[in-house]
Amino acid sequence: RSARPAGEGGAAPPLGYAIAHLHGAFILAQNGEGLVIVDAHAAHERVTYERLKASYRGSGIVTQPLLVPAVVDVSEREADLAEASAELLARLGLAVDRTGPGRLTLRALPTLLAGVDPEPLLRDVLADLAETGRTDRVEQIMEELLAGIACHSSIRANRRLTVDEMNALLRDMEATERSDQCNHGRPTWALLTMQDLDRP
Structure with a gap:
């Protein structure tokens, strides 16, 4: 599930919009399907790593x-x-x-x-x-x-993020290849659909 660039027509982007920062570690975001939970450190590490690689290859x-x-x-x-x-x-x-x-x-x-x-x-x-x-x-x-x-320069746990910072990271993820996995291969985000949330 790679995050794709934001869709057209004013629809919520794939990773949605940030609504909370849980325990200084997870971004909770709402998209058209339900609740997106993002590991902020792992996601930022992947985004930073891909940027560093692109810069290294470019220069x-x-x-x-x-x-x-x-x-x-x-x-x-x-x-x-x-x-x-x-x-x-x-x-x-x-x-x-x-x-x-x-x-x-x-x-x-x-x-x-x-x-x-x-x-x-x-x-x-x-x-x-x-x-x-x-x-x-x-x-x-x-x-x-x-x-x-990338790991050492990424967002650390317990650093409080503003809503703008969280949304900026979500948009960066949507624009970054392989942002759905951290550098160690673990998922950076998960989706709980409305159907999942409606279960008794």
Whole structure:
């Protein structure tokens, strides 16, 4: 049940309009079908995560030189592979030079990976390239980092939201892909229809 953009003709939007904030955690909203219950933190985390991903993909990988380049001893075969894959590594934001028959020097990383230990990262990327000719390692780590940033920057429990803030989040959800699930795969909202509510 992905939230869709608001409908035409003045009808209530899919996720409705906020009517209350329950225990500082859940948004209660009324739509044309009944009562919508939204986990505010999980929903805001998903919206933030999708925005961060879009921004990251739009601007590409921004690199940051290492203050102290990482010197990594590898096999000659791995060094050959790194040399042959220099263009791919550069697209991943990894500035790698061969500085000896079995030695690589990593001079830059993607800015978002500034806190990552460069040696195991480079070894893992080379292992992926040796095995499959491609690597998703940097992308996976980037997505994990973006998810972490989204979690830490999202609405926290017990923060009281105004009606305007709640409605803004509902509209953001309607405009965001996969907003019906949090970053961990759990539903961000549920609907109790009028039929559900009318049950004795």
